[in-house]
Structure formats: structure tokens, C-alpha cells
Amino acid sequence: MTDDAPELDPHDIATAGEYVLGTLPLAEREAFQRRLLSEPTLATEVARWQTHFDPIADEVRPVSPPAKVWNEVERRLFPDPSPPASSVRFWQWLSIGSVLASMALLALLWLGQPGPDAEPQLWVSEMVSADNSVRLTALYDETDGEMRVSVAGQPPAAGRDFELWLIQGDRAPISLGIMPHEGQAAMPIPEDLRILVANATLAITDEPAGGAPGGIATGPIVAQAEMRRI
Structure with missing residues (x-):
């Protein structure tokens, strides 16, 4: 970001992080995407968050568990798959994913904006x-x-x-x-x-x-x- 670029307010910085994590509600996400088309400073902030999260994503490798393992995980997490089971599972997994993403974002925002040399313990x-x-x-x-x-x-x-x-x-x-x-x-x-x-x-x-x-x-x-x- 150049010295003469306008400073973003803390809310926009936080929203940019949520946008990258995918935790914004649909309406807010679409409104934010429209702003990205006309606000280059905001787009730069999004790119900075993406760069910050890239090393985390690089360390993740997809592994397909055996069917019996996946079935056991589902049985333990959702012992009562009342009908409609597929719908219940969908919202349960969506809820778990949102909580984990929000916790990760909360930790990052509490510690301030990511810096290139910052390696907090x-x-x-x-x-x-x-x-x-x-x-x-x-x-x-x-x-x-x-x-x-x-x-x-x-x-x-x-x-x-x-x-x-x-x-x-x-x-x-x-x-x-x-x-x-x-x-x-x-x-x-x-x-x-x-x-x-x-x-x-x-x-x-x-x-x-x-x-x-x-x-x-x-x-x-x-x-x-x-x-x-x-």
C-alpha cells in the first residue's frame, strides 16, 4: 500500500479477512464484491489476507478416509440422524465449519493485521x-x-x-x-x-x-x- 493510499477503517480490514475466509453472509459478501470493483485499496487488502492464508492452505493435503471411518465419525457426531437426515447433516457440518472459520479469524483479528515478519507464539x-x-x-x-x-x-x-x-x-x-x-x-x-x-x-x-x-x-x-x- 503506498503512502498516499487512503487508510482503511478497522471494520473494512476485518470484513476483508472474513471475505477471504468465506464467513460473510451471502448478501454482505455480494455487497463487498461490488465494492471490490471500484475500491482498489480494499482489493489490495483482500489480496494481503489471501497471501497471509496461502501458507496454511499449502500445508493441507486432501485425504479420503475409508468409508467405515467416515461412517463412524458421522455416528459419533450425529447419533440421532432424524429425518430428513441429509438436511440435518448439511446444517450441522455448515455450523461446525462456520465456527472453526470464525475462531481462526477472531484469533487473527485480536492479534492485529498480519505482518511479513510476525511469528507470534x-x-x-x-x-x-x-x-x-x-x-x-x-x-x-x-x-x-x-x-x-x-x-x-x-x-x-x-x-x-x-x-x-x-x-x-x-x-x-x-x-x-x-x-x-x-x-x-x-x-x-x-x-x-x-x-x-x-x-x-x-x-x-x-x-x-x-x-x-x-x-x-x-x-x-x-x-x-x-x-x-x-
Whole structure:
């Protein structure tokens, strides 16, 4: 992009990424395509996102599983293929694909625009409660020591808060803070704790409003999951 080219607003940058990933609704995608015909700066942004995703696509090689493996996957994912089964499977797979694509885009957008020399060391934890009513994704970037969290689903009861904990080995759980009831938040991790994040477990507990008294968890564990490097 040249110095005299108009700057894109953050929404257009994000939309360009969604366009490349294919997560835009049809009407929005068609409107965006029309804009590409008359806005070269926007087209350049799309090309930049495509270049960023190209190495990921190059590493993927199609492999056809044996029929018995595919049938077993379907049986485990969709144990009750009520009629019309084909229609149900279509929407289930579409939903799964959209979630995965959205998560990938969310991670990239939280970390900013892709740069040619950027090689962030990233860790992710995806916590889902047993009844699927609470979902929290935490993304940690070693390069700046910041954790981004995204919360969705049912909020805590009145007078209660969800609190995020870092669990590493035999150490006592360490509070990382109170979670928003919904949406996203950025949480800088203190320098003395950053070394503990790799391969740790994150957990959410249901605590009194304002957090666990004395920094010691008192409520039940809502969900937990290990940090995984990506």
C-alpha cells in the first residue's frame, strides 16, 4: 500500500479477512464484491489476507478416509440422524465449519493485521461447560504477554461473576481476573506469571460478585481446558 493510499477503517480490514475466509453472509459478501470493483485499496487488502492464508492452505493435503471411518465419525457426531437426515447433516457440518472459520479469524483479528515478519507464539484454551451453556476462548500471545478472552453463552446468576484461573502443576490456582459477562476483553499477564502459561490449564469458576474472597476459589468449576500451542 503506498503512502498516499487512503487508510482503511478497522471494520473494512476485518470484513476483508472474513471475505477471504468465506464467513460473510451471502448478501454482505455480494455487497463487498461490488465494492471490490471500484475500491482498489480494499482489493489490495483482500489480496494481503489471501497471501497471509496461502501458507496454511499449502500445508493441507486432501485425504479420503475409508468409508467405515467416515461412517463412524458421522455416528459419533450425529447419533440421532432424524429425518430428513441429509438436511440435518448439511446444517450441522455448515455450523461446525462456520465456527472453526470464525475462531481462526477472531484469533487473527485480536492479534492485529498480519505482518511479513510476525511469528507470534500463540496458546489457546477453549472452555465449554458440560451443558454447553457457557463458552470461553482464551488466546495468549507470548510476544506481548497479553491474553484475549471471548465469552459467550449464559451469563452468571445475579450477584455472581465468572473468574478465570491459571493452574500449573501442583501450584495453587492463580486468579487471572473476572470475566466479562459477554464479549471480549484483553488481559495483560504479569511478567512473573508468563512463564507458567505454557501447557497450563485454564478454569472458570462461579464466584461471588467481584471475585473469590482472598483470591481462593470457592465456587464450582464451570469449565476448564488445557492451553494448546497453535
